[in-house]
Amino acid sequence: MGDLTLGLLGALLATNQPLAVSNLVQQQTGVTLPIVNVNDPAERELRNLMINDDAAMDEVNQWISTNQIPRTDTNGIAQFNQKIRVRFDDVKHGYDIFLRNHPDSARGFLAYGSFLTDIGEEENAKVQYENSKQLDPNNPAVWNQLANYFGEHGELTNSFASYTEAIRLDPGEPVYYQNFATTVYLYRKDAREFYGINEQQVFDKALGLYRQAMKLAPENLVIATDYAESYYGIRPLRTNDALVAWTNALNICKDENEREGVQLHLARVKTAAGFYDEAQAHLDTVTNVAFADLKNRLIRSLADHKNPPTNSVTEISTNNLAATNFVSIATNSLPVLTNVPASATAQKLP
Numbered sequence: 001m002g003d004l005t006l007g008l009l010g011a012l013l014a015t016n017q018p019l020a021v022s023n024l025v026q027q028q029t030g031v032t033l034p035i036v037n038v039n040d041p042a043e044r045e046l047r048n049l050m051i052n053d054d055a056a057m058d059e060v061n062q063w064i065s066t067n068q069i070p071r072t073d074t075n076g077i078a079q080f081n082q083k084i085r086v087r088f089d090d091v092k093h094g095y096d097i098f099l100r101n102h103p104d105s106a107r108g109f110l111a112y113g114s115f116l117t118d119i120g121e122e123e124n125a126k127v128q129y130e131n132s133k134q135l136d137p138n139n140p141a142v143w144n145q146l147a148n149y150f151g152e153h154g155e156l157t158n159s160f161a162s163y164t165e166a167i168r169l170d171p172g173e174p175v176y177y178q179n180f181a182t183t184v185y186l187y188r189k190d191a192r193e194f195y196g197i198n199e200q201q202v203f204d205k206a207l208g209l210y211r212q213a214m215k216l217a218p219e220n221l222v223i224a225t226d227y228a229e230s231y232y233g234i235r236p237l238r239t240n241d242a243l244v245a246w247t248n249a250l251n252i253c254k255d256e257n258e259r260e261g262v263q264l265h266l267a268r269v270k271t272a273a274g275f276y277d278e279a280q281a282h283l284d285t286v287t288n289v290a291f292a293d294l295k296n297r298l299i300r301s302l303a304d305h306k307n308p309p310t311n312s313v314t315e316i317s318t319n320n321l322a323a324t325n326f327v328s329i330a331t332n333s334l335p336v337l338t339n340v341p342a343s344a345t346a347q348k349l350p
Helices: 004-013 041-065 073-103 106-118 122-135 139-154 156-169 174-188 188-194 199-216 221-233 239-251 255-271 278-282 289-306
Strands: 314-319 329-334
Touching: 004 106, 041 073, 041 106, 073 106, 106 139, 106 188, 139 156, 139 174, 156 174, 174 188, 174 199, 174 221, 188 199, 188 329, 199 221, 221 239, 221 255, 239 255, 255 278, 255 289, 278 289
Parallel strands: none
Antiparallel strands: 314 329
8 A cells, every 4th residue: 555645635535534643653554465366367457456546645645735824724625625625536436346346355455455444434444454354364464454444443451462462473574573562562551461461571572573573574664763763752761771772763864864863862871861962963973954953952951951951851752753853842850861871872783
């Protein structure tokens, strides 16, 4: 399935439910459906539907990214929304016809459900996933999709169990570990109750799942940054482990934009750890104007740590810098530091 600019689409199609599991993380589908038999007309038909599916997502994504309609132009927005709905309805109509003609196509139901998830029709998507699972309960992708759905809708017991089943069926797919880790991390109370463990053990479980995903996809920066960002939520902060994680992320960056995003994270952690000169060195490497505001905030944070004000000290929280251009700023209390390394130089993950 193609990716969509979810935030923009959600703002325009206000009647849709939120498409992401939270404000922090969107779970991944892990759905790949290559043609099983090129000589099977149904398989070729499904493949053509999926090509149209991807084309529609790309087309709407392009429309949104170039949209210039003012938010005050209600008629223009309504017409724009209708244009999007018509494009998506064409895809839905194709899947509906295909599944009426091929009601035993587990792969067809799965593909349709994934498309519906992408456009925010999650209840209808769940129906398609259930149909697919009934026809083929050994497909791990459908268990992953159901786990994503259950996680978003508060059915955490079903979500944990469904991720476990997806991994049992395909232990080599990193997306399943990544999604499972995200859900355990975000829903710590439910994970504590489900597994009978304490909060620090819940963190350990989530981090272990992330590490397994990274072993399977060692060059995947999204997984690496998801893992590294997880340390920000752990109190007391596991300083050395966080530095190791961000150093690993830095080592797999593919371009300067990604590297500068990770440098900001390293500056943040080293500021909190008291390695002020090294934090400043990381900040000095950041020249991208897109990061200027955040860099300045971190510079002020570094100055406050060096010369703390008489009242309270605040810290800058940075999310999702390495993988995207989106920057989120929040103010947190200064974490208690543990696991502080003798040297601020972190080792690459084995």
